[in-house]
Amino acid sequence: MGEPRVIECRLPAKSSGARRRRMHTGCRMALSRGLRCCQRVLSWVPVLIIALVVLWSYYAYVWELCLVTVTYPLEKVIYLIIFHAVFLIFIWTYWKAVFTPPKQPSKKFLLSYAEKERYDNEESPDAQKQILAEFARKLPVYTRTGSGAVRFCDRCQVVKPDRCHHCSVCGMCILKMDHHCPWVNNCIGYSNYKFFLLFLAYSMLYCLYIASTVFKYFLLYWTDELSNGRAKFHVLFLLFVSLMFFISLMFLFGYHCWLVGMNRTTLEAFAVPVFQSGPDKNGFNLGVQRNITQVFGKHWRLWFIPVFTSLGDGFSFPMRTVSESQNPLLSREDHWDEEASDEENPASYESSDITIQIDK
Numbered sequence: 001m002g003e004p005r006v007i008e009c010r011l012p013a014k015s016s017g018a019r020r021r022r023m024h025t026g027c028r029m030a031l032s033r034g035l036r037c038c039q040r041v042l043s044w045v046p047v048l049i050i051a052l053v054v055l056w057s058y059y060a061y062v063w064e065l066c067l068v069t070v071t072y073p074l075e076k077v078i079y080l081i082i083f084h085a086v087f088l089i090f091i092w093t094y095w096k097a098v099f100t101p102p103k104q105p106s107k108k109f110l111l112s113y114a115e116k117e118r119y120d121n122e123e124s125p126d127a128q129k130q131i132l133a134e135f136a137r138k139l140p141v142y143t144r145t146g147s148g149a150v151r152f153c154d155r156c157q158v159v160k161p162d163r164c165h166h167c168s169v170c171g172m173c174i175l176k177m178d179h180h181c182p183w184v185n186n187c188i189g190y191s192n193y194k195f196f197l198l199f200l201a202y203s204m205l206y207c208l209y210i211a212s213t214v215f216k217y218f219l220l221y222w223t224d225e226l227s228n229g230r231a232k233f234h235v236l237f238l239l240f241v242s243l244m245f246f247i248s249l250m251f252l253f254g255y256h257c258w259l260v261g262m263n264r265t266t267l268e269a270f271a272v273p274v275f276q277s278g279p280d281k282n283g284f285n286l287g288v289q290r291n292i293t294q295v296f297g298k299h300w301r302l303w304f305i306p307v308f309t310s311l312g313d314g315f316s317f318p319m320r321t322v323s324e325s326q327n328p329l330l331s332r333e334d335h336w337d338e339e340a341s342d343e344e345n346p347a348s349y350e351s352s353d354i355t356i357q358i359d360k
C-alpha cells in the first residue's frame, strides 16, 4: 500500500514541474512576441514624425501663407499650383520608399534539406566551405568572404548573391542591400534604391521651394510690415524647418549621388567587396554613365518618376574587371529580362560554363 502512495506523490510533483516549465516557456514566448510587437510599432515612430511634419508644412503653407498672408490673387494661384505639384511627387516617392518591400534571394540560393544536413554534420570548416563552393558552382555568385569562402547566411540558410547582405532589423537577406533606413522604416536595396534617391531629391525640392517662396514674407514679418500673430509664427517656422531639412538632406543626397556614380552601396563603401581574386572597391564600377543606368534604367524620361526601372534582376551584376567576352552578364546586358525569367530555372546557370578571370 506504501508504493502506490509514493507514486501518487511523485506524479503530481513531476507534472507540476513540467507544467511550470511549460508555463515558463509559454511566458517567455509571449514576452518575446510582445517585445517584437512593441518593436514593430515603435519602428513606425520616425515615419509618423515625418508624416506629422509634412502635414503641418502643408497646413502652414497652404492656409497660413497662401490663403491668409499672400494678398495678390495671381501670386496665390501660382504658389498653390507649383506647391501641389511638388507636394504630390514628394509624397509619391516617400510612399514608394516606405512601402516597396525589399527583394530577397530566390529559392535557388537556398540549401536543399540534404545539402543543409551535409553542411551541418560536417565539423571541419574547410569541408563546409567545400560544400558551399560545390553548391555555388551552379549560381551566378562571384563575391566571397574575406577568407575566400562562398558567402552564406546562417540565419536565412541561403548562399548570399553578390551584393546581398543580411539585415538584422528586418531579419532577412536583402538583395543589393544599401542600408536600413529608420526614416522610411524599410530596408533600402535593389528593389527600392531608385525610390529612395528620388525621395531625397524631391524632399530637397519641396524644402527649397517652400524656403524660397516663404523668404519674402519672412523679411516682411521681420520688418513688421505684416502683423498677424499666428501666421507669423507658422511662416517663421516654415523657413527654419525647410532650411534645416534641406541642408541635412543635401549632404545625404550628395553622398548617394557619389555612390551611384561609383556603383557602390553604402555597405560596400565601408566594406570593400571581395571577389575570387581578392578585394576590389571598383569591382562593379562600369563608368559613371553605365552606373547611373544600372539604378535609373535606360530611358532618361523615366529617371524622375518613381516607377521601377533599375536594370538586372538583383541577383547578379555586371563587373568592370571581367572582360566582356568572358562575362556573360556584360555581353548579354540586353537580355536582362530574359535572365530575370530564368530565375525559376536554375538549370540555365548550370548549363552555362562561366569562367571568370579578373584583370589586374
Ligand SMILES: [Zn+2]
Residues within 6 Å of the ligand: 153, 154, 155, 156, 157, 165, 166, 167, 171, 172, 173
Ligand atoms: Zn540572411
Ligand SMILES: [Zn+2]
Residues within 6 Å of the ligand: 167, 168, 169, 170, 171, 179, 180, 181, 186, 187, 188
Ligand atoms: Zn532592414
